[in-house]
Amino acid sequence: MNKLYQYVANLLANEQLTSEMILENLETPSADKGDVALPCFKFAKTLHTSPIAIANELAKNINDENLLKVENVNGFLNFTFKPEFIAQTLLSSLALDSETIAKRNGMQGKTVLIEHTSINPNASPHIGRARNALIADSLVRVFRFLGWKTDVHYFVNDVGKQIAMLVYATKDKPNVTFNELLQIYIDINEKAKTDAEIEKTVFEYLHKFESGDKKVIAEFEKIVSICIKGQTAIFDELGIKWDKFDYESKYIHQHITDKVLERLKQSPKLFEDKDGRYVLDQRGEDIGIEEPMLVITRNDKTSLYALRDICYSLDKANSGADRNILVLGEDQKVYFQQISAALRLLGAKPAEVVHYSFVLLPDGKMSTRQGKVVLLEDFMKEATAKSNTAIQEKRGESDIEKAKIVGYGALKYSILKCSPEKNVLFDWNTALNFNGDSSVYSQYNYARIQSILQKANYDYSKPNFQVLKSPEEIALIKEIARFEDIVLSTYRNLNPSILTNYVYNLTTKFSQFYTTHSILNTENEDIKIARTYLINKTAEAIKNTLNLLGIDTVQSL
RNA sequence: GCACCCAUAGCUCAACAGGAUAGAGCAACACCCUUCUAAGGUGAAGGUUGGGGGUUCGAGUCCCUCUGGGUGCACCA
Numbered sequence: 177m178n179k180l181y182q183y184v185a186n187l188l189a190n191e192q193l194t195s196e197m198i199l200e201n202l203e204t205p206s207a208d209k210g211d212v213a214l215p216c217f218k219f220a221k222t223l224h225t226s227p228i229a230i231a232n233e234l235a236k237n238i239n240d241e242n243l244l245k246v247e248n249v250n251g252f253l254n255f256t257f258k259p260e261f262i263a264q265t266l267l268s269s270l271a272l273d274s275e276t277i278a279k280r281n282g283m284q285g286k287t288v289l290i291e292h293t294s295i296n297p298n299a300s301p302h303i304g305r306a307r308n309a310l311i312a313d314s315l316v317r318v319f320r321f322l323g324w325k326t327d328v329h330y331f332v333n334d335v336g337k338q339i340a341m342l343v344y345a346t347k348d349k350p351n352v353t354f355n356e357l358l359q360i361y362i363d364i365n366e367k368a369k370t371d372a373e374i375e376k377t378v379f380e381y382l383h384k385f386e387s388g389d390k391k392v393i394a395e396f397e398k399i400v401s402i403c404i405k406g407q408t409a410i411f412d413e414l415g416i417k418w419d420k421f422d423y424e425s426k427y428i429h430q431h432i433t434d435k436v437l438e439r440l441k442q443s444p445k446l447f448e449d450k451d452g453r454y455v456l457d458q459r460g461e462d463i464g465i466e467e468p469m470l471v472i473t474r475n476d477k478t479s480l481y482a483l484r485d486i487c488y489s490l491d492k493a494n495s496g497a498d499r500n501i502l503v504l505g506e507d508q509k510v511y512f513q514q515i516s517a518a519l520r521l522l523g524a525k526p527a528e529v530v531h532y533s534f535v536l537l538p539d540g541k542m543s544t545r546q547g548k549v550v551l552l553e554d555f556m557k558e559a560t561a562k563s564n565t566a567i568q569e570k571r572g573e574s575d576i577e578k579a580k581i582v583g584y585g586a587l588k589y590s591i592l593k594c595s596p597e598k599n600v601l602f603d604w605n606t607a608l609n610f611n612g613d614s615s616v617y618s619q620y621n622y623a624r625i626q627s628i629l630q631k632a633n634y635d636y637s638k639p640n641f642q643v644l645k646s647p648e649e650i651a652l653i654k655e656i657a658r659f660e661d662i663v664l665s666t667y668r669n670l671n672p673s674i675l676t677n678y679v680y681n682l683t684t685k686f687s688q689f690y691t692t693h694s695i696l697n698t699e700n701e702d703i704k705i706a707r708t709y710l711i712n713k714t715a716e717a718i719k720n721t722l723n724l725l726g727i728d729t730v731q732s733l
Numbered sequence: 734g735c736a737c738c739c740a741u742a743g744c745u746c747a748a749c750a751g752g753a754u755a756g757a758g759c760a761a762c763a764c765c766c767u768u769c770u771a772a773g774g775u776g777a778a779g780g781u782u783g784g785g786g787g788u789u790c791g792a793g794u795c796c797c798u799c800u801g802g803g804u805g806c807a808c809c810a
């Protein structure tokens with residue numbers, strides 16, 4: 177909570193307007209108007225007076241040595257503080273570390289289960305799927321920062337035609353590698369269009385797998401293992417990890433689907449249709465289709481994906497976690513509503529869902545079949561190559577480790593920058609832009625600060641905050657002080673783009689300060705020490721925000 | 734056809750729970766490196782917030798409607 181807001185609220189509170197009522201209405205105006213503003217319009221109804229009169233009344237009794245001026249502008253009461261008071265107030269109460277912020281907000285020790293990505297384990301992920309992992313990974317980091325224990329899950333869809341197809345297509349290729357699978361998958365799908373035998377054999381495989389044929393299960397496991405290893409290796413390179421991989425097949429082989437089906441049979445909503453399949457009648461539920469019905473078994477009463485997903489969702493709901501979050505593509509919106517309705521029918525609480533829209537290319541949608549995709553791996557390579565070239569030009573020698581930090585940062589930033597509900601328009605130029613609104617901008621300025629701090633061979637741990645009073649210093653201090661609220665806002669909205677906006681604004685304020693004021697070459701010792709302290713805190717705020725986005729910093733760039 | 738999401742500068746995005754004169758970056762134009770990293774800074778230019786109604790003291794933000802894009806509409810996973 178903004179300390180200046182609290183100060184104003186305490187200053188103004190009276191019998192009619194409690195400090196809570198005032199706090200609710202306070203906002204930050206543009207810098208030329210003041211530091212804190214109170215719009216008085218909402219009080220007009222309850223107090224039966226005009227907003228302007230209320231503002232005048234409130235302003236009348238204010239006599240505070242820390243205020244420079246209080247102005248009533250058409251019902252907005254604007255407060256301008258003495259800069260040294262702002263510096264003192266905000267910096268003395270500043271917290272940027274996880275421990276303090278977690279404690280302050282009382283979230284320590286709670287548990288959140290987050291399921292994400294869970295893509296078909298049949299090929300290398302494209303950047304559309306990566307959006308799922310990137311959003312979720314940032315949320316995991318935010319929860320962890322706020323003191324939560326995180327439990328990150330991946331639901332492996334190891335049952336299904338897509339795996340059976342790969343098993344069929346690779347049966348004569350004992351040493352098939354992950355990178356070959358995408359093309360093999362595309363080819364076999366093409367071939368199956370004209371050759372009906374393929375489909376028939378594939379379904380035989382699937383049937384054997386489901387009914388427990390050990391040999392076929394081993395073949396499925398081999399392919400799935402190659403896929404999961406291949407996919408997680410890529411995500412691992414980006415620092416994205418899971419705690420647990422849950423296999424869909426478990427719900428079949430351990431007969432959990434049968435047990436849940438028995439429970440569903442207790443409900444009048446479940447019926448057997450004319451073909452002998454079990455169907456949930458979901459009419460009357462808030463589901464965005466005309467006649468919502470969820471078919472959960474085949475006519476031989478074996479499970480369809482929906483039933484297995486209900487079983488899995490039940491497990492997650494009953495895991496004991498305080499919160500249960502699922503990051504899911506917008507294509508699954510209606511389907512998720514259906515699973516949620518089924519869960520409620522069983523007396524369980526559905527997950528909280530974060531939907532994201534797809535990544536589009538300049539000439540339209542991605543299409544695996546047309547080969548019109550940008551693979552995550554290719555994006556990673558391009559980003560690293562471009563940043564390494566830039567490093568080479570600047571430093572005279574290449575540095576792959578640093579190039580990866582910079583390149584992967586740009587990759588993550590370009591995708592996380594967009595609010596999840598909006599489509600990301602991917603084009604190489606924007607994504608690999610290392611100037612302006614990009615992660616590189618923040619990493620670069622972070623490195624600038626580190627360079628100064630290395631030369632600052634004096635103690636700056638106990639500064640006199642009150643010597644910081646220039647507009648650039650105050651603007652920077654205010655921005656740093658927002659850090660805690662920004663993390664909480666990201667947490668509340670489950671939206672990492674709040675972090676990208678913040679780190680860019682914060683860095684801009686630093687860069688403006690940096691170009692107008694000198695730190696090491698300042699004559700006045702007090703100012704020199706206070707400024708060094710300030711840039712150290714700036715660096716900490718930049719680093720922490722970038723880390724919450726899954727982006728690393730470098731000491732020099 | 735029905736349902737949900739989105740539409741803001743030439744392009745890509747902001748605008749904290751409706752608040753004051755809608756902000757950045759990229760591109761294009763003009764400046765600033767003998768001073769702590771120019772992957773930087775400054776200036777000028779760029780807008781009827783897709784169209785039309787409504788609610789409100791106040792609407793990019795809420796409601797209705799139209800247009801355009803994204804997504805989905807039982808027996809795939």
